[in-house]
Amino acid sequence: MKETAEAIIKWLKEQVKDANANGLIVGISGGLDSAVVAHLIKQAFPDQSLGVMMPLKSNPVDMEDAKRVINSCGIHSLTVDLTETHELMYQEIKNQLGNEFHTENDRMEDANLRARLRMSTLYTIATNYRYLVVGTDNAAEWYTGYFTKYGDGAADLQPIVDLTKHEVRELARYLGVPAEIVEKKPSADLWAGQTDEEEMGTSYDAIDAFLTGNTISEKDKKVIESMHRKTEHKRTIPKQYRFKNK
Numbered sequence: 649m650k651e652t653a654e655a656i657i658k659w660l661k662e663q664v665k666d667a668n669a670n671g672l673i674v675g676i677s678g679g680l681d682s683a684v685v686a687h688l689i690k691q692a693f694p695d696q697s698l699g700v701m702m703p704l705k706s707n708p709v710d711m712e713d714a715k716r717v718i719n720s721c722g723i724h725s726l727t728v729d730l731t732e733t734h735e736l737m738y739q740e741i742k743n744q745l746g747n748e749f750h751t752e753n754d755r756m757e758d759a760n761l762r763a764r765l766r767m768s769t770l771y772t773i774a775t776n777y778r779y780l781v782v783g784t785d786n787a788a789e790w791y792t793g794y795f796t797k798y799g800d801g802a803a804d805l806q807p808i809v810d811l812t813k814h815e816v817r818e819l820a821r822y823l824g825v826p827a828e829i830v831e832k833k834p835s836a837d838l839w840a841g842q843t844d845e846e847e848m849g850t851s852y853d854a855i856d857a858f859l860t861g862n863t864i865s866e867k868d869k870k871v872i873e874s875m876h877r878k879t880e881h882k883r884t885i886p887k888q889y890r891f892k893n894k
């Protein structure tokens with residue numbers, strides 16, 4: 649893990665230099681992936697890294713955990729509460745849609761708007777400091793497309809996208825992420841009580857095993873392959889209709 653950490657930190661420094669940027673920014677949720685990224689960017693840029701907490705009807709325990717992460721790595725931080733912004737924006741959209749608003753998609757629309765408001769917040773602050781936005785997708789999330797397109801999936805750099813959830817956990821232990829966060833159940837926190845594994849219908853252990861070429865149950869394999877297929881559009885640039893300069 650020492651080698652992995654050092655390689656990622658070196659890569660982060662190179663990317664910032666190549667982009668002629670000043671530093672790096674990440675959203676800190678109180679979960680494992682952002683804890684690891686916060687530690688890495690703080691080590692890469694001790695004085696030019698920033699962690700942003702963006703509560704949005706969040707479980708208070710998660711925001712306490714986010715503060716633990718900030719204390720454990722010592723990253724400079726700020727908080728932007730998005731609760732009211734989200735409420736206002738989503739309500740206005742629903743008002744404008746009126747009778748044409750389809751309630752069956754309500755929870756997912758509400759959830760993805762949260763992720764995209766967080767993304768907009770990070771990019772606004774990033775522009776202010778000339779920082780690059782660092783994503784927190786791990787290999788399991790990336791392969792299954794378990795992220796909001798242009799929400800938490802939108803970033804300038806993805807330093808842990810090649811690491812399985814298991815490897816992210818190991819790296820977290822090496823970096824000194826607090827134990828309670830290392831052991832925590834992964835959650836997108838997009839609605840009360842959400843856990844990744846319940847929503848996906850498979851487990852990170854199964855996805856990690858699949859990605860590392862180990863045998864998993866047919867049921868898990870089916871779920872993982874289906875998620876991967878349906879989310880191809882999230883891992884590629886938008887299809888472009890071209891009739892000039894083909």
Ligand SMILES: Nc1ncnc2c1ncn2[C@@H]1O[C@H](COP(=O)(O)OP(=O)(O)OC[C@H]2O[C@@H]([n+]3cccc(C(=O)O)c3)[C@H](O)[C@@H]2O)[C@@H](O)[C@H]1O
Pocket residue numbers: 756759760763789793794795796797798799800835836837838844847881
């Ligand atoms: N074939 C296609 N070609 C091009 N675009 C296509 C498309 N199919 C859908 N789309 C577009 O993609 C949209 C659907 O994608 P998207 O908006 O991402 O929405 P969707 O994949 O439905 O939902 C996001 C999923 O990621 C999970 N998530 C989100 C955020 C964080 C985390 C976490 O782990 O922390 C997890 C969330 O719980 C949910 O299960 C459609 O509305 C449409 O605009």
Ligand SMILES: Nc1ncnc2c1ncn2[C@@H]1O[C@H](COP(=O)(O)OP(=O)(O)OP(=O)(O)O)[C@@H](O)[C@H]1O
Pocket residue numbers: 674675676677678679680681682683700701702703704706766784800833834835836837
């Ligand atoms: N309340 C929040 N404040 C700041 N950033 C957030 C918040 N919620 C989500 N994010 C951002 O969205 C990313 C995606 O969430 P995700 O749940 O996949 O990662 P995580 O919470 O860091 O780890 P885990 O998957 O183990 O819960 C987070 O890593 C973080 O960068």
Ligand SMILES: [Mg+2]
Pocket residue numbers: 677678679680834835836837
């Ligand atoms: Mg989380």
